Amino acid sequence: MSLSAKDKETVKAFWAKVSGRAGDIGSDAVARMLTVYPQTKTYFSHWKDLSPGSAPVRKHGGIVVASITDAVNKIDDLAGSLLTLSELHAFTLRVDPANFKILAQNILVVLATMFPVDFTPEVHMALDKFLAALARALSEKYR
Amino acid sequence: MVAWTDFERATIKDIFSKIDYEVVGPAAISRCLIVYPWTQRYFAGFGNLYNAAAITSNPKVAAHGKVVMQGLEKAVKNMDNIKATFTELSTLHSEKLQVDPDNFMLLGDCLAIVVAAQLGKDFTPEVHAAFQKFLAVVVSSLRRQYY
Numbered sequence: 001m002s003l004s005a006k007d008k009e010t011v012k013a014f015w016a017k018v019s020g021r022a023g024d025i026g027s028d029a030v031a032r033m034l035t036v037y038p039q040t041k042t043y044f045s046h047w048k049d050l051s052p053g054s055a056p057v058r059k060h061g062g063i064v065v066a067s068i069t070d071a072v073n074k075i076d077d078l079a080g081s082l083l084t085l086s087e088l089h090a091f092t093l094r095v096d097p098a099n100f101k102i103l104a105q106n107i108l109v110v111l112a113t114m115f116p117v118d119f120t121p122e123v124h125m126a127l128d129k130f131l132a133a134l135a136r137a138l139s140e141k142y143r
Numbered sequence: 144m145v146a147w148t149d150f151e152r153a154t155i156k157d158i159f160s161k162i163d164y165e166v167v168g169p170a171a172i173s174r175c176l177i178v179y180p181w182t183q184r185y186f187a188g189f190g191n192l193y194n195a196a197a198i199t200s201n202p203k204v205a206a207h208g209k210v211v212m213q214g215l216e217k218a219v220k221n222m223d224n225i226k227a228t229f230t231e232l233s234t235l236h237s238e239k240l241q242v243d244p245d246n247f248m249l250l251g252d253c254l255a256i257v258v259a260a261q262l263g264k265d266f267t268p269e270v271h272a273a274f275q276k277f278l279a280v281v282v283s284s285l286r287r288q289y290y
Contacts, residue, residue, distance in 0.1 A: 032271055108256055112260040122177070
């Protein structure tokens with residue numbers, strides 16, 4: 001299920017449209033992940049406040065979405081461009097890769113709430129594939 | 144038995160009173176068939192599923208979307224016993240339709256996205272969590288009769 005040329009075009013075009021609200025997207029996606037899938041909170045026991053809209057949630061959302069924007073720009077070489085992040089997640093953070101899928105679904109839900117007209121089934125599919133490819137690249141260094 | 148908070152009960156009933164079954168059902172099924180094309184294996188008799196446009200305008204797909212919503216409504220009306228409510232449906236999907244139960248959450252994910260698009264800001268993280276819990280219970284009940 002690798003990204004076709006059309007998928008990449010679709011992702012780039014849609015992301016260009018929505019990146020103005022990148023901060024909100026990231027923050028909302030992380031907030032949702034923690035609320036809807038509470039098992040993900042186990043990775044953030046060092047945060048003072050895990051509620052939606054809190055400072056750590058907003059900050060982390062910003063970090064995540066900035067990485068996604070970076071990945072969109074380097075969409076032709078996800079494995080290469082995500083090498084360092086993969087090492088971080090594999091050796092330091094040790095996040096179970098199953099959680100990448102969870103965060104991805106939450107990102108898609110946020111996009112649906114914010115861009116109901118633009119988030120067509122075709123865009124949905126391309127983004128779902130892209131986020132899955134991102135997750136694969138992030139899992140590269142795990143074992 | 145599943146324990147529902149007052150907030151969860153109210154939220155589920157509220158969501159289902161707000162959404163238009165005629166829109167949400169067909170949209171969710173067609174999104175599932177488009178985004179996860181392998182699910183088309185269960186709809187060979189539906190005619191033209193060749194591309195997204197064909198799927199979205201296919202009347203059999205739309206009709207099936209409404210059937211799914213009616214099934215979900217039964218769960219909403221029997222929130223304290225979804226498992227029993229869906230025993231027959233589970234047997235149907237397992238023995239007659241032979242649907243891989245992993246597909247249930249694929250449709251669930253698409254339904255969450257369609258409802259999110261309909262409700263926008265109102266689909267807050269807390270509302271989303273209640274809806275996701277409802278979907279998880281529905282999926283678990285549908286998986287029950289698989290042996």
